[in-house]
Amino acid sequence: MTDAGTASAPRSRVRWRGVAAVRRTLLACFVFGQTLVACYYLLWVLPYHGETWLELAILGLFAVLYAWIAVGFWVAVFGFVLRLFGGDRYSLLRRHNEDRIEATPLARTAIVMPVYHEPVHWTLSGLKAVYRDLERTGRLEHFDFFILSDSRHPDVWLEEQGAWHRLVTELGAEGRLFYRRRPVNLNYKSGNVADFLRRWGRRYEYMVVLDADSLVSGDTLVRMVQLMELEPQIGILQTNPGIINGRSLFARLQQFANRFYSRLFATGLAAVQMGDAAFWGHNAIIRVEPFMRHCGLPKLRGPGIFGGPIMSHDFVEAAFIGRAGYEVWLEPGLDGSFEESPPTLTDELMRDNRWAKGNLQHLWLLLTAPRLRLAHRMAFLNGIMAYLASPLWLLFLICTTAEAARMTLAPIDYFPEGHQGLFPLWPEWRPEWALALALSTAVLLFLPKVLALVDAVIHRSTSGFGGVWRLVPGLVLEIAVSILLAPLRMLAHSRFVLAAFFNLSLKWAGQNRTDETTWSEALRSQLPGMIIGAGWSAFAWFLDRLFFYWSLPVALPLILAVPTSVLLSRVAIGEWLRFRGLLLVPEERAPLPILVDAQAFRAAPMPVSRLTPVERAILSPVANRLHGSLARDHRTATRGRFLDAAVATCLREGPGALSALALSQILQDQRSLAELHRQAWRALPSSYWGRCIRRLGQEDDA
Structure with a gap:
């Protein structure tokens, strides 16, 4: 990472920073x-009006949580007003204008898809x-x-190599x-x-990063490159x-919420962040040269x-490229960019477990990185609060329960700790203020969800969601389920x-490996x-009936x-x-061509x-030549002895006798792979490889 070259960053031709500061x-x-108004109300709702340490803790936690949800509310309101x-x-x-964008020539662009055991x-x-x-454009x-x-298991990366070769042949994409x-x-x-980037980055002006579940239309890819050409000061778009592609009830609810609400939130977020936006790691275009220079x-x-x-x-890369100018x-407004949702609540929480550690x-x-823009520090804080808000909410519930228990089980304390004065402090109850605070x-x-409905009616976009009556x-269903899921996410987060802060490994259940959650898996988790x-x-209930409600x-x-958890994972309910x-x-009512293609290609039967x-890879002559051409000669004097011993074990006992690491090492070595092919075909019919040869023959006959 280096800070050299900051002054050479192109200047923005649009003076947006003043507008951003005002917003x-x-x-x-x-x-x-x-x-502040909400905290004032809470202060007078609390029986001792903040005169105890417990009430001060309740007030402080409430202030943080209330401000956190207020940010989301006002971002949605900004988006609603701007769209209006x-x-x-x-x-x-x-x-x-459209003509200028369309007339802009393109530059060399790499589309990269990192994969890991997908x-x-x-x-x-x-x-x-x-x-x-993209070909159609x-x-x-x-x-x-x-x-x-980055796949490590040989069965996975060998399958990747074979599928890549077939895809290159089918598309005529040699050299591309x-x-x-x-x-x-x-x-x-x-x-x-x-x-x-170290190997090929200097060949390209831009790169588009995709996740394994990403789809970006050809028109959108072209438009992204054209915008970057027109705006040389932009490092990431x-x-x-x-x-x-949501099928389970859970995935369809996430899909609906994302598609319906994101227009307001994305518009508002873009309006507040402007040129200090965040990078989400995929479905984005990056200017390669400054990214390589500043984003290590x-x-x-x-x-x-x-x-x-x-x-x-x-988020870190966005902050670093912003620091470079x-x-x-x-x-x-860039449509045609898509991803997929986890099919079940269990899968979503597994993903959140990884994200929580990274965000924290x-x-x-x-706190320590120098010269970052304030907006990017706020983006860090926003990502941290996405997970830290849950334990703060849990702590708030614990404190309010402790307060209710103290007021019910302990005698009234007319001189609580911290109270100054000669006169007792009488506890006061203001249920109407508590109700007003809860309603706010x-x-x-x-309200942002209601504004999204009003926005859809105003812009006559309800037909894409089945019409107003659907x-x-x-x-209503999405709101009800979001209420049900909030406490579950709170505990999980x-x-x-x-676990992240204390380096603990806490597990409530094993990994869900199916599209649907079973009753036993749900019970364990x-x-x-x-x-x-x-x-x-x-x-x-024991303390107070009102507190129970x-x-x-x-x-x-x-x-x-x-x-x-079980019902949300059911595909049959989602399809119904x-x-x-x-x-x-x-996109379900009028799917884009890329979505039609993806569905058809994924549904095509595989042999x-x-x-x-x-x-x-060892037995098939065609597959062995392919994987051998992608392998290298990794032999040294010491390493050669290890590879020879691993090859002998594989020939004698089969690949199951080796660890995934050892098997990967011999399959990445050209000489070992060729030797395995030669010797396996000489194996006795009753041996492991002899039986594999018979299965290969039956496969060819079929």
């Missing part, structure tokens, strides 16, 4: 002003759809494609579609991209991906989780944060939350967590709602092999 100041005034008046005139697409056929079928859609000659593999598997998995995804990631030197390689790289923009690492950079919080949470029931919810609810919105979803016209999104990829 951010306005947002801060709304958020903090509203939070035709959009943000400072957005990239509105700076240039479903091979499904992933490469999506990339094939992107390739075909007539601009394919400006783009090259790279599959960057490349596969690279790096032998050392260093620094996660960012290390994989860095390896690509981020699209707003929509979620697609350092190893953190703090304690525990704050040491070692940076796990979540995207370049801009990062989110452009909500950013706390160290937030509900408005912050749910849209409203879907909206609290556990993730605790949700049982702790059910016990907590039931115990808290019973304690609230206040506890139900949190306790009841925890008690119902098992059936909620789709058949009834509920939770529809525009069923009687051999594993490892067995086929």
Whole structure:
């Protein structure tokens, strides 16, 4: 990482920083002003009006949480107002007319897809759809494609290599579609991209980063390059991906919420961030030269989780390129950018466990990284709060329960700690103020969803969601499920944060490897939350009936967590709602060609092999030549003895006798791979390889 060259960054031709300062100041005034009013109400709702340490803790936690949800509320309001008046005139697409954009020539661009143990056929079928859609634009000659593999298991990366070769042959993409598997998995995804840039980065002006589930239309890819050519001061241009292909009830709800609400939130977020936007790690275009110069990631030197390689790289790279004088923009108007949602709550929480650790690492950079722009520090804080808000909410519930227990079980303390004066402090109750405060919080949470409905009616876009009469029931269902899921996510995220800060490995259940959650899996994963919810609810009933009713919105979803988790994972329910016209999104009613292609390519039947990829790589002459051409000569005097011994073991006992690492090493060595092929074909019919040869013959006959 270097800071050289900051002064050479191109200057922005649009003076947006003053506008951004005004918008951010306005947002801060709304958020903090509203939070102060809410805290004033809470102060007088509390019986001792903040005169005890417990009440001060409640007030402090409430202030942080209320401000956190107020930010989201006002961002949505900004988006609603801007869309009401035709959009943000400072957005990239509105700076240039359509003819000028279309006339802009393209520059060489690499489309890179890092993969790690992904479903091979499904992933490469999506990339094939992107390739075909770009081909339809007539601009394919400006783009090259790279599959960057970090897969470690031989059966996976051998399958990747075979699928890549078939795809190159099918598309006629020789010299345009490349596969690279790096032998050392260093620094996660960012290390994989860095390896690509060191080898090939200087050949390209731009790179577009895709995830394994990403789809970006050809027209959008072309438009992204043209905008970067027109705006040389931009280092990263981020699209707003929509979620697609949801089948389970959970995935369809996430898909509907993303597609329906994101128009307001993305417009508002882009209007506040402007050229200091965040990078989400995929479905974005990057200017390669400044990215290579300024965005190398350092190893953190703090304690525990704050040491070692940076796990979540995207926000950090946006902050570093912004520090170098370049801009990062989110452009909500770039349609044709898509990703997919986890199919179940269990899968989502597994993903959140990884993301929580990466986002919490950013706390160290937030406090120690020099010369970062304030907006990017706020982006770090936003990502941290996405997970830290959960344990803060849990702590708030614990404190309010302790306050209720003290008022019920302990005698009234007329001179609480910290109280000054000669006269006693009488506890006061203001239930009407508490109700008003609860209603204001509900408005912050749910009014943006109502504004999204009003926005859809105003812009006559309800037909894409099945019309108003189908849209409203879907909206109600999404709100009800989001209420049910909030306490479940709170407990899970609290556990993730605790595990990250204390380097603990806490598990409530094994990994879900199916598309649907079974009852036993749900019980194992949700049982702790059910016990907590039931115990808290019973304690609230014992303390006070009114407090019991206040506890139900949190306790009841925890008690119902098992059936909620199971039913949300059901594909049949999701498909039934789709058949009834509920939770529809525009891409289902009028799918783009790239989505049609991706669905068709992924649904195409694959030939069923009687051999594993490892067995086929060793026995099949065609596969052996392919993998041998991608292998290297890794032999040294010491290493050669190890490889020879591993080859002998594999020939004698089969690949199962070797570890995945040892098997990978001999399959990456040209001489070892060729020797395995020769000797396996000489094996006795009764041996392991003799039986594999018979299966290969039966496969060829079929």
